[in-house]
Every structure is written in structure tokens, then in C-alpha cells.
Amino acid sequence: MEEKRLGLKKTAALARRYWPTMVRMLPKLYVERFNRRVLLGFPRIITVFATERCNMRCPMCLVWQSREHFGEADETIGLASMRAVIDEAARWGTGFYFTGGEPLMNRELPQVIAHAASRRLVTGMTTNGLLLERRAGELVDAGLTFLSVSVDAREEAHDANRGLKGAYAGVLSGIARVRECMRERNSPFPVIKLNSTFLPQNLDDLDFLVELAGELRVDELTFQHFSFVDDACREAQARYAQRMPFGKLFQGMDVGERCFSPEQVEKIVAFMERAPELGRRHGVRVGFGPTTNDVRAYYEPGFPSRESFCSLPWSEASIRANGDIEMCHGHVIGNIAQGSVREAWMSEPAQAFRAYAGRHPNAPPCYRCCALKYVFPSRRKA
Ligand SMILES: C[S@@+](CC[C@H](N)C(=O)[O-])C[C@H]1O[C@@H](n2cnc3c(N)ncnc32)[C@H](O)[C@@H]1O
Ligand code: SF4
Numbered sequence: 042m043e044e045k046r047l048g049l050k051k052t053a054a055l056a057r058r059y060w061p062t063m064v065r066m067l068p069k070l071y072v073e074r075f076n077r078r079v080l081l082g083f084p085r086i087i088t089v090f091a092t093e094r095c096n097m098r099c100p101m102c103l104v105w106q107s108r109e110h111f112g113e114a115d116e117t118i119g120l121a122s123m124r125a126v127i128d129e130a131a132r133w134g135t136g137f138y139f140t141g142g143e144p145l146m147n148r149e150l151p152q153v154i155a156h157a158a159s160r161r162l163v164t165g166m167t168t169n170g171l172l173l174e175r176r177a178g179e180l181v182d183a184g185l186t187f188l189s190v191s192v193d194a195r196e197e198a199h200d201a202n203r204g205l206k207g208a209y210a211g212v213l214s215g216i217a218r219v220r221e222c223m224r225e226r227n228s229p230f231p232v233i234k235l236n237s238t239f240l241p242q243n244l245d246d247l248d249f250l251v252e253l254a255g256e257l258r259v260d261e262l263t264f265q266h267f268s269f270v271d272d273a274c275r276e277a278q279a280r281y282a283q284r285m286p287f288g289k290l291f292q293g294m295d296v297g298e299r300c301f302s303p304e305q306v307e308k309i310v311a312f313m314e315r316a317p318e319l320g321r322r323h324g325v326r327v328g329f330g331p332t333t334n335d336v337r338a339y340y341e342p343g344f345p346s347r348e349s350f351c352s353l354p355w356s357e358a359s360i361r362a363n364g365d366i367e368m369c370h371g372h373v374i375g376n377i378a379q380g381s382v383r384e385a386w387m388s389e390p391a392q393a394f395r396a397y398a399g400r401h402p403n404a405p406p407c408y409r410c411c412a413l414k415y416v417f418p419s420r421r422k423a
């Protein structure tokens with residue numbers, strides 16, 4: 042399946058570069074059964090918020106809520122603080138995913154990526170593309186494995202949504218420059234992906250985005266379901282925040298009663314049905330996330346059922362730009378300046394959160410989180 046997705050050459054290059062990491066991590070996996078989930082002895086993936094800052098102002102963005110949570114904090118995480126984390130992670134074969142804010146606003150990011158690459162760890166990053174042309178060479182030299190570039194719509198609508206004329210042009214010139222640098226250095230990396238989010242503003246541009254991905258010859262195009270919170274959910278989240286000691290950083294834009302009209306939801310459903318064939322025609326694999334058994338129910342108000350499933354508290358952690366080690370909801374379990382990730386990961390607050398999350402797969406903060414595998418009560422089959 043991976044071969045089909047990436048092509049034989051890239052899969053072979055990935056295997057050549059990372060086989061020592063895979064072999065090293067096998068005997069180190071500490072596994073504990075926990076409510077059907079498997080607790081790993083160290084996060085399998087660490088998401089690093091390279092900075093909380095951003096050079097764009099997208100109205101749909103979750104980062105605004107983070108900024109509310111973090112204030113106007115200017116921290117950007119650098120090599121000095123990340124070196125020990127990467128060295129610790131190297132023993133476990135952990136992958137690092139860099140996001141933000143806009144990760145390319147972090148000047149030291151290529152050095153951090155290069156250090157991870159020197160330990161043969163997989164790295165990925167999502168960017169809005171604005172600084173990509175300027176920083177492409179550094180990223181390719183650093184050995185970034187996966188690059189995801191966000192694109193919302195055709196040029197005019199993309200720029201309007203991103204609040205910046207030239208944002209779309211930056212995506213195109215950035216990807217072109219990355220390709221050029223890969224050719225110059227004879228590098229198969231990074232694997233390049235376009236990432237889009239279903240928005241009220243782009244529902245007439247979805248086919249166009251598949252054509253664009255084909256023209257740009259990217260390795261994959263993914264669509265994210267819009268992450269949102271409605272009035273009823275926000276009230277439930279407020280009650281949760283008062284009752285539970287597990288953080289208050291909830292994902293999802295406030296949309297009032299609903300985010301899409303029923304007609305708009307039908308557009309999304311119809312697109313998802315024709316996307317595989319459209320993708321084949323344009324030579325690009327099209328993926329969707331998060332998974333759900335019922336797209337219509339996802340966009341309706343209402344909580345998913347308890348059969349929904351999330352393994353993140355048992356397998357992934359985040360590091361914020363101020364060094365906080367977090368589980369989801371902004372539940373801080375340590376700081377990289379004060380202790381190891383392993384200590385935080387196995388700490389009592391982390392275990393308490395897992396115990397709660399295992400019992401409540403449909404807790405208010407999980408409402409439309411991108412990590413949940415959604416099962417809605419209406420239809421149980423995909
Ligand atoms: C938060 S951004 C951070 C990285 C970078 N600044 C960028 O825009 O690519 C990561 C991804 O989340 C997407 N995104 C923003 N708001 C969203 C929402 N409400 N629901 C789903 N995805 C969203 C963005 O379009 C982007 O692809
Ligand atoms: S560029 Fe990315 S982080 Fe910045 S506002 Fe837009 S979606 Fe959010």
C-alpha cells in the first residue's frame with residue numbers, strides 16, 4: 042500500500058535511509074495493554090510547535106485559540122533545547138512532526154531537523170509556503186523526510202482566505218524551489234504533499250485542487266475535515282474545563298449552530314465519492330482525514346458514539362514552543378528544560394489522563410478533533 046502511494050523509488054529510498062532506526066526501535070518497545078490501547082514506552086511521534094507565531098491570519102485556524110492560551114508568547118524552540126530530546130528519542134525511533142504557527146518562522150528549525158536526520162529519525166513539517174522558496178535549500182540539506190504544504194483553493198480564494206496577496210504564488214514557487222534543490226543535491230527527499238481543509242470558501246474548487254496536485258506532481262493530496270465546535274459543544278467543554286484537571290486547550294473553531302449547510306455537506310460527500318477516480322486520472326493519490334463512518338453526521342451537531350477511538354494519549358505527545366511537554370487539551374506533563382520526555386510520558390499526570398481518555402472516547406474536547414476515528418451512532422459501517 043505504501044509502495045502504491047509513494048512509488049517504488051521513494052519507498053526504497055525511505056527503507057534505505059531508515060532501516061537502522063526500525064531495527065533499533067524493535068527491542069525497545071515497552072508495551073502495556075491499557076483499555077484495548079497499547080501504551081508505548083516513549084511517544085511514537087512527537088509534534089513540535091516550532092513557534093506559536095504566524096505570518097498569516099487564516100479565519101478557520103486553531104492557532105488563534107492557542108494564542109489565547111499562550112498569550113502573545115514569542116518563544117521559538119531551538120537546537121539547544123531540542124538536542125537532548127532528539128538524542129533521547131533516537132533510542133526509541135520516534136518521528137518528529139513540526140508545525141506551528143508557521144514553522145518556517147523558526148530560524149533554527151533546519152538545524153533541529155538536521156540533528157534528527159543525523160540520528161536517522163523521520164521528520165515531517167506542514168507549512169503555509171510563504172517562506173518556502175527562501176528556505177528550501179536549508180530544508181533539503183537538513184534531510185527533511187516529509188513536507189506538507191497547505192493550499193486552500195484557487196489563487197484568488199486562497200489569498201483571500203490566507204489574508205495575504207501572494208500566498209498562493211508562494212506555495213507554487215516554494216514547491217518548485219524545493220524540487221530544484223532536490224535535483225541539484227540528487228536527493229529523493231522530502232516526499233512532498235499538498236494539504237487542504239474543507240472550507241465553505243473552497244467547495245467549488247475541490248476538483249481544481251486535484252488537478253493542481255497532478256500538475257505539481259506531488260506525492261499525495263490530503264483533505265482535512267474542518268475542525269469545529271458548535272454552541273452546545275462549547276458549553277460542554279466549559280463544564281469539562283471546570284471539572285477536570287486535564288488542560289483547557291480545545292481544538293476547533295466556534296461556528297455557532299453549524300459550519301456547513303446541508304447542500305455544502307452534499308458537495309463534500311459527492312467529491313469524496315469521485316475523488317479516487319479523479320486522482321487516478323491526474324496521477325495523484327487523494328486521502329481524507331480524520332476517518333469517519335458518516336461524513337454527514339460529522340458535520341451535523343452532536344457527539345460521536347463511545348465506539349469512537351483515539352490512540353494518541355498512548356502513542357503521541359507534543360512539545361510547545363516554550364518547551365512544555367503536552368498530551369492533548371493542553372494537558373502539560375512536563376517541560377524539556379526540567380526533565381526527560383520519558384519521565385513526563387510515564388508520569389502520574391500522564392497516566393491519570395490516559396485512564397480518563399480510555400473511559401471517555403467522546404469527551405467534549407474530542408468533539409471534532411483531527412485525531413479521533415469517528416463512529417456515529419446512526420451508521421456503524423464505513
Ligand atoms: C495550523 S496549520 C500550521 C502549519 C502552517 N501554518 C500551515 O498553515 O500549513 C496546519 C494545518 O491545519 C489546517 N487548519 C487550519 N485550521 C483548521 C481547521 N479549523 N480545521 C482543520 N484544519 C485546519 C491548515 O490549513 C494547515 O494545513
Ligand atoms: S498559516 Fe497556518 S498557523 Fe498561520 S493562521 Fe493560517 S492555518 Fe493558522
Ligand code: SF4
Binds near residue numbers: 353406410411
Ligand atoms: S480525540 Fe480526544 S483524546 Fe484524542 S487527541 Fe483528540 S482530544 Fe485528545
